[in-house]
Amino acid sequence: MPRNEGVRYHTISEVSELLGVEPHVIRYWEKEFPQLKPRRIAxxxxxxxxxxxxxxxxxxxxxxxxxxxxGARKVLSGDDSGEAPCREILAEVRRELEELYRSLS
Structure with a gap:
């Protein structure tokens, strides 16, 4: 396993187990997200x-x-045009309304 100044590298199997997704999903994400570039040795x-x-x-x-x-590709590239904050605000408002509704019931 490659080492670089104390940095630990993990195989795709280890990362798959760590994230709870199948290795083929990680390989697919590598194709879809250009920022994702694992080291390749042999x-x-x-x-x-x-x-x-x-x-x-x-x-x-x-x-x-x-x-x-x-959409995720845009967010990660920094070109989300404010979409992510709006979604997060809406999700927060929805959670607060649901809590309020439950407390009134």
């Missing part, structure tokens, strides 16, 4: 902490926030 992928953090963010945007691949 044809094997190795992910450092930056790549793992990016994968966590991609998973969060797709699975928890409900973004499409295209």
């Amino acid at each position: 044809g094997r992928r190795f992910y450092g902490s930056k790549e793992i953090e990016l994968l966590r963010r991609i998973k969060h945007l797709l699975y928890e926030k409900g973004y499409t691949i295209s």
